[in-house]
Amino acid sequence: MLQATNLRKTYLLGRTKVPVLRGVDLSIQEGESIAVLGASGSGKSTLLHLLGGLDSVDKVGADVAAPSIMFRGQDLTKISTGKLDEYRRRRVGFVFQFYHLLPELTVLQNVTLAAMTALGAFEYFRTRSAVRAHARELLERIGLSHRITHRPAELSGGERQRVAIARALINKPDLLLADEPTGNLDRVTGASILDLFTSLHKAGQSMVIVTHDETTAARSDRIVHLVDGRVQAG
């Protein structure tokens, strides 16, 4: 489904260039669950952002193989920003460590937010009942159907992360990208979230989970170790 080759990313820290990714190759198959395991600062989140089209790869010289992220035959590093926005809208769903729910919106509105960006106003109003029914179904699946009118501030950490997962799934993405999804939760709550990911995976959802926790990583089909911006062999 997705083939990433020679991904490089350097950040500027003041005037100093800090290489975060130094040529990462990664392939993701349909329905596969991959855990990217690595220490803090190893480039896990940056890799996830590149795969999700949130960030762009470094330009390289002619002497180095050009980086590419091939998604269903199209190179994300070469498409327009408009198409990249479309890719984020429809093909991927993000789950962040700190949930990143919009505090002014209710649970239901947060979940349907991604659908709102994917559809024009007329199209959204035409399909609104279907979208909301789908959101309610997702919230039912994650056990939050009784919280749809609540604001994020009224939810626990675990509940917020569930809402964030529902938001990521609203547009039925091909690929779910989770950045330390249990990093901000206690062990029991974290385990319940991982159970949710496992059930999603079993239902056929492809996903990449970034984590520094080996127990979390162990639940995936495959573990990719990232050390100093490179995938470690073995």
Added chain:
Amino acid sequence: MNFGAKRANPATLIPHVYQLLLTKRYLTSKIMPLLAALAVALCTAMVIVVWSVMGGFLVMLINSGRTLAGDVSISWPITGFAYYEDLIKRLEADPEVAAAAPMIETYGLIGLPDGRTETVQIKGIDGPSFSKVTSYDEILYWRPIDKPNEKDTTRQDLRLGKHDLWKQLFDGGKRLVRTEVSKVDGKAVERPAVVPGISVSGFNFREPWGFYPGLPYIRTTEGDKKPVDMFMLPVDGTVTLNVLPMDSKGRAIEMVARTFPVANEFHSGLYEIDHKTVFVQLKALQDMLKMNRAAKIDTSGGGVKLSKNPNEEAFLPPTIVSEDPARVTNVLVRSKRDSFDMADAERLAERVSKIYGEFAAAHAGKVPESTSIRILTWVDQNRTMITAVKKETALVLFIFCFVSLTAVFLVLAIFWAMVSEKTRDIGVLRAVGASRSGVAGLWLLYGLAIGIVGAAFGFALAYVVVTNINEIHEWMGRLGERLSALTGTQINLFIWDPRVYYFTKIPSDLDPTHVIIVLCGGLLASCLGALWPAARAARMNPVQALRFE
């Protein structure tokens, strides 16, 4: 491959649902945007109020100017033109013309009871016909009134009592006559009289409550005033008019002076008119200016031929060969239409021009040609004043609009802070697929919403202020008086002093077109203020935005 079969067009002008939803939420959940809306509201209200008051002032001036000018004036100054009765008959036969009236306009000197002599514009009119083309009846000051004006809470206006006297003065004023008892036979006789503007005599001092006390005062050299003996110009005052008649070729003959009783005084509301204009009976002025009907005697052979009756010592009167008709300098025309704008005035002027052409053809060689005669609308006659006030209005508006630019910067500052506060939300929106233009659109829509709320409140505030401006002004004045009493320092908050501005009430005219322009300006200012923060939000790197703390 395409990433979506039904791709939303980010460039569309129709907002996305998330933009509408977040705009609504941001608007109702924060204090800061309400402050921005308040700034827009105050600026919008300020400009609407200023424009309404200035516009009202202009409308009032125009109406006052029109009061004594009719709608269209046919004029041939100084020497005047003859056969005006025929012209009036022709004009009044036109379906667009309500009435026409003759007038003589000249300049002269007025000798006042206190010995002063002033230069004035003298208008000879026939009261009843002049009233048909102007609002002459309505501007006569001394008349019976039943209700005092709003500011005269203690009913000090003299006109509220002595109804018989005021009725008599009003009637005399309308016809420009004063009834006096003859010293010879004791019978009541009507004498031709004058009606000067209320400020011509210098005896009338306008009181803060907007009327004239009637009892005269004289100013002392210290600028103060003190009462003099009971005397009232329209009751027992006389003035002397001095005019310079011209012959039909425009040559001065010799100064003519005549004393007239004062029948009444008028108050048009325009100081320039009320201070420098005197109405006098048309016939009397025609006599003074030698513009009356006159017999023409035989002067062939180089002089007046006198012959003697063979049976008597006395000479026979000279032979009358023809008669010179009476002349006037103006004929004023009034339209039949009630609402009458500048375009209507132009149209009426064209009709009048055509009628004059026919009249001139009928009296060829005896009246000015249609190409030479001046036919002016009331707008033309008051153009200088109207233009001056319009320019003043434009200048004041420009200054206030410039001041209102602060709203743009206030919105900008508040939005800048809000974009910073919402940085992570912007990252989230980008992560779920919102485009850069979508994020910019959100903030612009938000700016527009602030503008709509602000403009709506601004209009409401302006409406309340404009419709109650005189009450607010009164309240401020009283507040100033209380503060003066408390502090012992003179604090005058009566900005609109009728002694200065001549109108007892602050004028206002809430023009819907002006309101729409100002409201659109408010919306534009709000959007302009949101523009830079919106661009900043759109340029944000989503990864950095998500990491923002």
